[in-house]
Amino acid sequence: MKLPAEFIEKYRRILGSDANDFIASFDQVPINAFRVEPLRSRTDFSSYQSIPSIPHAHYGKISGLSIEFLSGVLYSQEPSAMYPAQILAPRPGDLVLDLCAAPGGKATALASQLHNDGFVLANDIDLKRSKILAENVGRMGYQNVAVSNMSPEDLAAQFPTTFTKILVDAPCSGEGMFRKDPAAVNYWNPDYPANCAKTQKKILREAIKMLAPGGTLVYSTCTFSPEEDEGVVAEILNSNPELSLEMIEMPPGGAPGVPDYADGNSELAKCLRLYPHLFKGEGQFIAKFRKSGQLAPVELKYGKNVKISPVFEDFMQATFKSPLKNVIVLDSNYYVLNPAFYELIKDLHLIKKGVKIGEMKKQRFVAHQEIFLALPQENYQTVIELDDEQFKNYIHGEELTIESFAPQKKWAALSYKCYIFGFGHWVQNRIKNFYPKNLRR
Numbered sequence: 001m002k003l004p005a006e007f008i009e010k011y012r013r014i015l016g017s018d019a020n021d022f023i024a025s026f027d028q029v030p031i032n033a034f035r036v037e038p039l040r041s042r043t044d045f046s047s048y049q050s051i052p053s054i055p056h057a058h059y060g061k062i063s064g065l066s067i068e069f070l071s072g073v074l075y076s077q078e079p080s081a082m083y084p085a086q087i088l089a090p091r092p093g094d095l096v097l098d099l100c101a102a103p104g105g106k107a108t109a110l111a112s113q114l115h116n117d118g119f120v121l122a123n124d125i126d127l128k129r130s131k132i133l134a135e136n137v138g139r140m141g142y143q144n145v146a147v148s149n150m151s152p153e154d155l156a157a158q159f160p161t162t163f164t165k166i167l168v169d170a171p172c173s174g175e176g177m178f179r180k181d182p183a184a185v186n187y188w189n190p191d192y193p194a195n196c197a198k199t200q201k202k203i204l205r206e207a208i209k210m211l212a213p214g215g216t217l218v219y220s221t222c223t224f225s226p227e228e229d230e231g232v233v234a235e236i237l238n239s240n241p242e243l244s245l246e247m248i249e250m251p252p253g254g255a256p257g258v259p260d261y262a263d264g265n266s267e268l269a270k271c272l273r274l275y276p277h278l279f280k281g282e283g284q285f286i287a288k289f290r291k292s293g294q295l296a297p298v299e300l301k302y303g304k305n306v307k308i309s310p311v312f313e314d315f316m317q318a319t320f321k322s323p324l325k326n327v328i329v330l331d332s333n334y335y336v337l338n339p340a341f342y343e344l345i346k347d348l349h350l351i352k353k354g355v356k357i358g359e360m361k362k363q364r365f366v367a368h369q370e371i372f373l374a375l376p377q378e379n380y381q382t383v384i385e386l387d388d389e390q391f392k393n394y395i396h397g398e399e400l401t402i403e404s405f406a407p408q409k410k411w412a413a414l415s416y417k418c419y420i421f422g423f424g425h426w427v428q429n430r431i432k433n434f435y436p437k438n439l440r441r
């Protein structure tokens, strides 16, 4: 890879005897890996090497056309990028903010650790990216995640000292991603890291306002530059005496933060650096802050009871084995989301509000793909297993003809290799295709 001369010169100066191996690593192939959602996976991935300290994660590449991918059981993510969510370690009951969340690699890992108990607000400032984030969260079927599209400043105005856990996976100069995205090298210039650092400090200042006393904030970048890593952390520590750094447990091949890259504060050694010449993954820097004070139990206000249409009641009875919990109704749209969480976020610019169940259209209820990816298989009244040919045709957008002895008119979950990947409207002997157009292959 052709690296800028100033970049090479900078890291020769910083890394000394390690510099040759570091620079040579840019000519090696990027590392692929994936995370598995344990609540829904039934595939044995044990032949794939595990990622150290990350449960349910493996090295290797799984096709975007695989049934595991299409049914939302796995997420492709390079290994180093898995550590920020693991280090933030949300637990059931936490109120989590992922402030720079698109396209969702870390937001989905945070949601997975909550086991549908607690809440993740996944936010991104960029509208287009927020929509991709919403698609990824929807595919993975998490019931307690909402996606917003807000600036950090506007969010901070709404949520003073609110979240128990916050992730700031900041926009950065991306030096650690040059192997995966060689075009990113073209954006690099000697001033770029210092400019990024200004934005990172601005975002962090807003994030800190939203962190509850006793709460934890993880700051991560995918760059090696001291300005954006130890430099930002040192300045944040100096200007926020209520924050301290927590020790991060190193995976094998991890390196500690370097105090001399900033103001010499020995606490900076508690941060984690991942370098591709030392660790099997791309570049990453992680710092874990704690805000002083006692973490109080999260208090939520409950919204009004929702009025559910009898047509929806009929749909629910015919489609699910037990009634859905936490149903909210907004205009004619129905979602699964704890009403107390909706109450908290209802004034935001929301791109996704929990799991969409469907929509009342005239006097009919039209189901939505998301609800068929959100529940365990045994919760659906009708699951139709497709063969290879039928699956291929369905995800292509075609209607199916199946054998049917009784007159039918209902919504059915569709599965392939025993994984539900979508749904259709079963009328007589036909399954009308409702596979979302943007997912068709």
Ligand SMILES: C[S@@+](CC[C@H](N)C(=O)[O-])C[C@H]1O[C@@H](n2cnc3c(N)ncnc32)[C@H](O)[C@@H]1O
Residues within 6 Å of the ligand: 099, 100, 101, 102, 103, 104, 105, 106, 107, 124, 125, 126, 129, 151, 152, 169, 170, 171, 172, 199, 203
């Ligand atoms: C490194 S990416 C996040 C990757 C994501 N956490 C994941 O794991 O998939 C950084 C994100 O920050 C967002 N961003 C850029 N400028 C921002 C700003 N000023 N405030 C907040 N977010 C910003 C970008 O839109 C981008 O999606």
